[in-house]
Amino acid sequence: MSDLPAVERVDTAAFTVPTDAPEGDGTLSWDSTTLVLAAARCGDVTGLGYTYAPSATARVVDGLLAGVVTGAPALDVPRVNEAMHRAVRNAGLPGVAAQAIAAVDIALWDLKARLLDLPLVRLLGAAREEVPVYGSGGFTTYDDARQERQLRGWVEDEGIPRVKIKIAESWGRREDRDRRRVSRARTVIGDTADLYVDANGGYDAKQALRVGRALADEGVTWFEEPVSSDHLTLLGLIREQLALDVAAGEYGYTLPYFEHMLAAGAVDCLQADVTRCGGITTWLRAAALAQARGIDLSGHCAPHAHAHAAAAVPNLRHLEWFHDHVRVERLLFDGVLDPGGGSITPGADGAPGLGLTLAGERAQTYRVA
Template identity: 60%
Template sequence: MRDCTIDQVTAAAYRVPTESPEGDGTLAWDATTMVVVTVRAAGVTGTGWTYAPAAAAAFVSGTLAGVLTGAGADGVPALHAALARQVRNAGRPGIAGYAVSAVDVALWDLKARLIGVPLARLWGMARDRVPLYGSGGFTTYDDATTRAQLARWVHEQGIGRVKIKIGESSGSRPDRDLHRVALARRTIGEDAELYVDANGGYTAKQAVRVAERMGEQDVTWFEEPVSSDDLAGLRLVRERCAADVTAGEYGCDLGYFTRMCAAGAVDCLQIDATRCGGYSGWFAATAVAAGHHLEVSAHCAPNLHLPAAAATINLRHIEWFHDHQRIEAELFDGAADPGGGEARPGTDTPGHGLTLREAAAERYRVA
């Protein structure tokens, strides 16, 4: 690759309203904010993004841009290390972690575009099709809305794995949780896999009791039954639950992932490149999981994760999260098709293959 010096770093925030109010076990929202970072060198632009408060855009412009401007675009590992040093006193979790993640994705996209190769081929592909699962089923949905969403995924798009939210109102409505799980099973039929996500809404023993009841509906994936920080609770549920227990997406450093794996807290480690350091953080975390003989799953931001997932040997699947897929399909050219329960990473365009539709995004811009 020719010597290319980074000459511009920009960041913008876009707040996109949801189609209807959305909620899970511990949070409710009516809009989602996406922070988009662009890094330019030699007339070529790399793009990265994260789903974070708009303050992450200001953090990129005010704290991180100066580290990159004037540096060579080819040395992404060195640039990632420099970003990590820059945020030492700001901390890796939270706003700083989101910002670093979006910048790292933009840097890898830039490098691949400068070379003229797809990211999946730059890293080396482990597969040409990436398995996925439909994710939504928010606790704010009524039964008709839940049925319609699940039926479309399974019976129209041929997606054989789906996930709904439970743990409603911080675990205070297990009766409705179980009703919705049964509704989901009736809707998708016997052959599709059924997953649930409590978003940390239960206590450990409560999660065990709910898991026992959900066994009647053949639930095979129980995400964050308790807080991702409660490793002992996760381990208890894992030991007592027939479904695979997963958590981990909120961790922002390798120490967190290492502790979770070493504690025997999960059956599959969930990783979010938009929070844990971008693509660089993704591959570091997948290596930690592989060292503990665990598979990994990508959390949210499906189109961003697609090329990295294609290059990951110990991948189980990626989350085709309704909220983020809707935004990415509207605001980017190049969004993938999930039909058949698999998606193909872009192999005919350089980088991750997505280009922001600036005109479409502008009406949502807040920073």
């Protein structure tokens, strides 16, 4: 083991980027987004990972994880992932600690691939060359004109044939506007593009069923978190009564959570977020759980953190090309991918690891920690 390259240092930074317009969904609104970066170093090679979380997440990495990771074999990522999970036992895993682990785990996979001079998808082993994406945004704070520009940008300018908007505005108290916005979106994108909606758990059960049946009439095929994903039995009952696919899982921070969701029959497609669930290591295991039950997996947000792992998953349905995170990643990193035609091709340029480099001066403008 002494001959194996070891992680020499783990550094962190946090960047806060204001939104380009007020953003909101059914249960939350925001005007900025914070990306917490982890950098794992071995000699002159650095692996980058990140999560979207409060800047305090960097302190979890510095205080609880860096000491565990430093000195560990750089090639043994699952071993280090397990050590990080054990290190946060008393701090509590779900939430910020899981996001901190995720950022470091992604950085370790990036580091390993760079040490081996391989695109990460080649290290993991590709199940596909192209990763389908869907345009995601359509915030409840948008007026009709802004929503239309965004939808046309995806469908007409970039050729993305599937898009998603937010509904359940104000915890479901503006149902008429929800329905009107969905109808307007269908008119804008036409009949050939797929239309998805995300309620972010903003409806109650009866309302979710009522709205779900109306959504089906508009040709909506994806209903994300019609009710809170905390209530798996209820989510499963709603899924049984609706024709369109029910999806959830973005708030899964642990592998057992995904198993509980699948065992409850709560979803037609499992969502998992590599920046929340403990990194690429856990995300791939969640994909395997879903595949064992004949269920597809969809990557939630943070598209460039997911891209290579997504290409390694046989049961991948698609990856969320989320407006907020796409914008942040284009500002902070060089080496971002092109979704033209509705898919991305990670590793196609041969760049090692995730293919990302921090955009020096451009990123420094937004650094907060």
